[in-house]
Amino acid sequence: MGSEDYGIDPKVMERIAAEIKSISALGVEIGIVIGGGNIFRGAGLAQSGIDRVAGDHMGMLSTVINSLAMQDVLERKGLAVRVMSALSIHQVCEDYIRRRAVRHLQKGRVVIFAAGTGNPFFTTDSAASLRAIEINADLMIKATKVDGVYSADPVKDSNAVRYQHLSYDQVIDQRLQVMDATAIVLCRDHKVPLRVMNIYTEGDLLKVVKGDDGIGTSVD
Numbered sequence: 745m746g747s748e749d750y751g752i753d754p755k756v757m758e759r760i761a762a763e764i765k766s767i768s769a770l771g772v773e774i775g776i777v778i779g780g781g782n783i784f785r786g787a788g789l790a791q792s793g794i795d796r797v798a799g800d801h802m803g804m805l806s807t808v809i810n811s812l813a814m815q816d817v818l819e820r821k822g823l824a825v826r827v828m829s830a831l832s833i834h835q836v837c838e839d840y841i842r843r844r845a846v847r848h849l850q851k852g853r854v855v856i857f858a859a860g861t862g863n864p865f866f867t868t869d870s871a872a873s874l875r876a877i878e879i880n881a882d883l884m885i886k887a888t889k890v891d892g893v894y895s896a897d898p899v900k901d902s903n904a905v906r907y908q909h910l911s912y913d914q915v916i917d918q919r920l921q922v923m924d925a926t927a928i929v930l931c932r933d934h935k936v937p938l939r940v941m942n943i944y945t946e947g948d949l950l951k952v953v954k955g956d957d958g959i960g961t962s963v964d
Contacts, residue, residue, distance in 0.1 A: 745782035752782065752813050761817040763949045764854065768823055772953055773849040775879055776856045777872040778814060780806030786864070800864035804831055807868065811858035812836060824853040830862030830871070842878050849879060869923035873930040884936050885952060886923060887943035892961035893922050909962045922963060931963070938963040 746753025768774055783806035789799030808829055815825045826848045827837035838844070840857060848855050860871040869886070876884040893915070896904040907920075912932035915922050922928060922940055931938050939952055941960030948959050 750782055752810065754817075757813060757817045759946060760943065760949075761814065761821055763947070764818060765821045765823055766950050767953050768852070768854060770953070771852075773852075773879075774854045775845070775849065775875060775881065776811075776814065776854065777868060777875055778807055778810045778856065778858070779868040780804070780808075780810055782806075783809060797864040800860075801831075804859040804862070807860060808833060808837065808858045811856045815856055818854055824851075825856065826853050827856045827858050830857070830859040833859075845875075846879055855879075867924050867927065869927035870930065873923070873927040873936065876936050877930060877934045881936060883953075884931065884938050885949070886938060886940045887949065888940065889942065889944060890940075891942040891945065891959075893920050893940050893963070907961050908957075909964075912963060915963055922961075928963075935964075 745751065746756040764774060764776070780803050784799070784802045786796065786800035786803035789802060790796040794802075808827070808831070811827045811829075815827050818825045828840040828845055829837045830840050832839050837858060840862075845855050845857075857871065857875045860866055860868055861874055872884060872886070890898065892906045892908075893910060894904040894906050898904040898906075910920070912928055914920070915928050916925060916932075922938070930936075939960050939962055941948055941952055943949065952959050
């Protein structure tokens with residue numbers, strides 16, 4: 745979305761795709777989960793009166809739109825990419841099948857996981873945690889608009905402190921706004937390390953993948 749109110753900002757897509765290409769060149773296997781809040785948010789739609797299940801399905805479809813857009817940008821940069829959807833949309837992408845996804849990764853293809861978990865009431869964060877567990881990811885990166893996890897909202901509280909490292913239980917007990925509780929519990933129970941970082945800071949994504957511990961907040 746970039747600085748726009750909604751939709752897709754091509755400049756942001758191009759920059760993120762360039763960073764993904766740099767990571768892929770290192771031989772890293774990459775799975776991506778993209779949200780759909782730039783188009784629709786199921787929970788927000790439900791607040792306006794739309795049935796929650798219908799709203800969540802609309803949100804899932806918006807993640808497919810974003811995934812196809814990212815696939816196109818990555819392919820134009822020379823990468824092999826597969827979009828795998830938790831909802832069956834055979835005309836535009838593959839169904840998500842775990843073994844096939846792992847095989848794509850082993851062949852060096854970037855895999856974009858679309859449509860969340862395929863179920864209403866589950867967030868994109870939960871989908872990301874689930875997919876990370878299923879593909880046996882070494883690290884899950886929560887790329888967001890803040891440079892880590894803070895003790896309070898840094899926009900509203902000038903005394904907010906950024907945490908360098910947290911445990912899963914600290915995140916849950918202190919109700920820190922990293923991801924929703926279901927996503928955190930999944931990571932904790934399956935020992936998937938998490939890094940929260942700012943996607944808008946150019947170059948940080950590559951640094952995190954290379955092992956720079958000074959960026960963002962680590963949760964494990």
